[in-house]
Amino acid sequence: MMTFVFSALATTMLLASEAPAPNEPERFNVLGERTLFQPPLAHPRSPEFALVVILNAGSDRVTGVMGSRIPFLNLHQGDLHLQLGFDAGVWTDLRMVTNVFGFPLTAVDYLFGLPLMASYGPFSAVLELSHISAHLGDGVLTPRDPIKYTREFARLLVAWAVTTHQVALRVYGGGQVLLHTVPEVPRGSGELGVEARLERWAAVQPYAAVTGMYQGDTGTFDVGSQLGVYLATASARSFSFRVALAGYWGSDRRGQFLGDALSRITAGVYGRY
Numbered sequence: 001m002m003t004f005v006f007s008a009l010a011t012t013m014l015l016a017s018e019a020p021a022p023n024e025p026e027r028f029n030v031l032g033e034r035t036l037f038q039p040p041l042a043h044p045r046s047p048e049f050a051l052v053v054i055l056n057a058g059s060d061r062v063t064g065v066m067g068s069r070i071p072f073l074n075l076h077q078g079d080l081h082l083q084l085g086f087d088a089g090v091w092t093d094l095r096m097v098t099n100v101f102g103f104p105l106t107a108v109d110y111l112f113g114l115p116l117m118a119s120y121g122p123f124s125a126v127l128e129l130s131h132i133s134a135h136l137g138d139g140v141l142t143p144r145d146p147i148k149y150t151r152e153f154a155r156l157l158v159a160w161a162v163t164t165h166q167v168a169l170r171v172y173g174g175g176q177v178l179l180h181t182v183p184e185v186p187r188g189s190g191e192l193g194v195e196a197r198l199e200r201w202a203a204v205q206p207y208a209a210v211t212g213m214y215q216g217d218t219g220t221f222d223v224g225s226q227l228g229v230y231l232a233t234a235s236a237r238s239f240s241f242r243v244a245l246a247g248y249w250g251s252d253r254r255g256q257f258l259g260d261a262l263s264r265i266t267a268g269v270y271g272r273y
Helices: 002-017
Strands: 028-030 049-054 061-077 080-095 105-120 123-136 150-164 167-182 188-198 204-215 220-231 240-251 261-272
Antiparallel strands (some): 080 105, 123 150, 188 204, 240 261
């Protein structure tokens, strides 16, 4: 009897210690993979690293972005893949001062959250539970009192992706509901977007992206877009780098200027882990 028990135990330990099949991820790992659901490229509040210059005539603004989506828990069960990550983003709005060396800060927005991601075949989804707040800087040209702006929200996006004829295509859509907000505003929003990337060349891969958003808090329909290239030679498995022109038409998403009409064209460099 004891011989049978020890034999069964040894067999179980041997099976548990077997390595996964080639090209097959470990069933559970920590900090071992790229994100299952990349934030939309053309959304104005997607966490990443960026330096963006506003090209509108007469503008002296530049935006610096410091952020990332970091997946840290990964679970695989057959074709179903689950992932828990961490979102963080800081958007700083600065003025370029020509007579002195400096960049006065006009506004800054902070975001952090927990995205729960899943993928199955060509489909993927993310449920984000996030906080965002906004603060006024001391470089505002016209002095004004800051407003209270803090929010916690849940956002669900679902995407379908396919690659055909060396074109990677992703279509996504979803909605957001505010769980807590100061000041009080309508709580529902929705969005729909598409991204296409040409993977024909190894070094440079052109892409285009557009996102349409209904913003419940301002009652507006806003559009964000990007047209640029991925610099594949400057990208690694864990990092992507791109250069793009971007456009945005709709309500200002900076919390301290929320609802102001905004129409702008920008040029920038972007990086994601």
